[in-house]
Amino acid sequence: MPKPWATLGIDLHLEPAGGGVRRGLTDALRDAVRTGRLAPGTRLPSSRSLAADLGLARNTVAGAYADLVAEGWLTARQGSGTRVADRAVTPPARRPAPTPSRTGHPAYSLIPGTPDLASFPRTQWLKAARRALTAAPNDALGYGDPRGRIELRTALAGYLARARGVRADPDRIVVTAGFAHGLRLLAQLLHARGRRTLAVESYGLDAHWDLIERAGLRTEPLPFDASGTALDGLERAGAVLLTPSHQFPMGVALRPERRAAVVDWARGSGGLILEDDYDGEFRYDRQPVGALQGLDPDHVVYLGTASKSLAPGLRLGWMVLPPSLVDEVRALGGSSVPVLDQLTLAEFVTSGAYDRHVRAARLRYRRRRDALVAAVAARAPEVTVTGIAAGLHAVLRLPPGTEQSVVRSATWHGLAVHGLSRYRHPTATAHPVDALVVGYGTPPDHAWTGTLQALCNVLP
């Protein structure tokens, strides 16, 4: 129960908090001023009289007053005693409108972009974290190389060369807080070099286009035709963002002659190719096509991420830069990636745990894709699964004019799924296509069968 403390001049209810008498008195007085119970200009009793009233040592009260003068709640002037400062009452902070809660959390989700989070290798990750933190030298915990820890850059150089044909050198790798962080740095760099346009694909993520535009670059979509992304109009741009191994979300691979042509363009014009290799680990029908970067490491920035192979929540990505860009990217600011996570991933890769996890995930996702293709063929003959057998998502072509109604029907039945239209660049010229982008990697294993069933139920 609060103890009412009457003072000589004013009637105060001081509720002493923990942390010592002086601290409690300071907090209580501050609170009284803050909430307006003590109005601005109010003269406080002398420390002697308040101390007597409260049964405290005078020094305790004088100390509390001094604290609050130092903080600006009270003023002390020779001859006029201690008063509540004029500006002390602040209008109550307005709370922002509450974030709309995810009302009616759907029972099933096929939203693409996230792997099966239930299969995140928690035990192995913790084991790697323990090993990494135990082995880390003290100075690893300080401010480090803006490119990231050398242990991780070395592990990634080996892994990327082996698994993705990337020509990687630890000196040219920059560890990022995920793909978007790397893209932001590169957009800033292009802007600083005087570029004002970045060519993008007709289909992609609006979050990426937004961040490019926030850096001061216009996004100009390349045409998308029956063979995938075409390169007409590239000459007007100084750089291009591509998903060559597995177009997101359309799911096709960039054709060999276009791979060649884009590299030729970059060489001839001094252009830069940003290669978004977001799911290069996951190809099911053959060896994955090597990274475009291997063709010309002087004109291609390779961007990879652990968001699909492990989990987005790790916020870990990497860029392999042309030599000429390393210093510029470095100058854009220190690494914002925690050292412990970097060391943990390095340990995870070098111990072989990363390969084991990716192999197991590849098998799981491949089975899901096969089941999806079979179920669609059996249950919805008007729907076609398009794109190569790769990644964590598939595009389901729908009969013309049905996309919106299928998405609405899915929502109604508790299934979250995205239509293709939301991935279409606002100024894309490609003929709109009705389709679903089905993230079959998203559900946990136990929900997969039910989710697939729910999808089939809403397909036309």
Place this chain on the structure above:
Amino acid sequence: MPKPWATLGIDLHLEPAGGGVRRGLTDALRDAVRTGRLAPGTRLPSSRSLAADLGLARNTVAGAYADLVAEGWLTARQGSGTRVADRAVTPPARRPAPTPSRTGHPAYSLIPGTPDLASFPRTQWLKAARRALTAAPNDALGYGDPRGRIELRTALAGYLARARGVRADPDRIVVTAGFAHGLRLLAQLLHARGRRTLAVESYGLDAHWDLIERAGLRTEPLPFDASGTALDGLERAGAVLLTPSHQFPMGVALRPERRAAVVDWARGSGGLILEDDYDGEFRYDRQPVGALQGLDPDHVVYLGTASKSLAPGLRLGWMVLPPSLVDEVRALGGSSVPVLDQLTLAEFVTSGAYDRHVRAARLRYRRRRDALVAAVAARAPEVTVTGIAAGLHAVLRLPPGTEQSVVRSATWHGLAVHGLSRYRHPTATAHPVDALVVGYGTPPDHAWTGTLQALCNVLP
């Protein structure tokens, strides 16, 4: 030993790598093209003849050719067979000039800005990480709230209100990858609002000024006088960056009447105060002065960090925003802070491990400061330790004209220490002062006595 394989038309040394015969052949051919051993335009033997030559199945060779066509190394045209693509040979990537190694790593360091990294609570941190990861729901591993995890924002709101007098609400807290990350977001926000000037203190970190200027804002230093940072000229700026509790590096606290005046300015003009509370946990002579933010949470952004209380390598910081800024900061991009670290810090704070660590650190640093003050008084009567008893650094005033020679002498004797001049804003009008900025928090415990000795040896 590489096995020499002669083919019909060309003489190839294919060194099969691990990963299966087709993979090995693909890698070896790619390497031959890449390094120029197979020149652009060279026609390769038919898959049948190369297969016969190598003793492989024809399909294996055809598959390897197809892979390399898909990657763009080879071209296959009806009637002209398979050839090495024209653009295949890239000039060897130029390695950037090697980073200058820290030649002659100094034996002792008093560079400020880093706590004693040897005392990082590794065991407790790992324990918190294990608990946090074990308890985390699966969806915590996905893309989350751009403000950061609610567990950490709630823990911080409680801690900051209790320890620093911050008026914090989890809804208005944004978790950052350290102070610099928050400052960058705020500078971008100010720029987007049309501000072009940010007032700063005459003394501070050039890395901060640089990042403000990269966001398009001019930094304009406030005067620094005998009472610390003065506010003249503030009216020309729309916002000000301050270290009110412990000016960095000068070590004074902002005087009460100036605390009041800066809040009055912000209220009257709609200005914004960025409060950098980098070492608020460490005050040795009294209760720390509460955060300026408590006086007016609608006009002050409070910025804190775990870089001094735990370790910079964690890359963890936080901002408490006025309600009007929350959505704007959110729109600047997703949180780039790994979920596991956020959950670990939340567990660390709520379990009481953070308070225990800070209390132990406070005692350790206080002893070091006392020893520093005593040693300087005894050994260098011409030198004065200035600033309040707080934080992880002290300013040692030197006789006029001696700063550079003392820093040089220290370097010569294996002691890394910074002169005050490097912390002076290039356009500051304050009269230059000769001093050292001594980061007594930096050395590990075992090196402290030797480091202090080394410092005393070079003082005039």
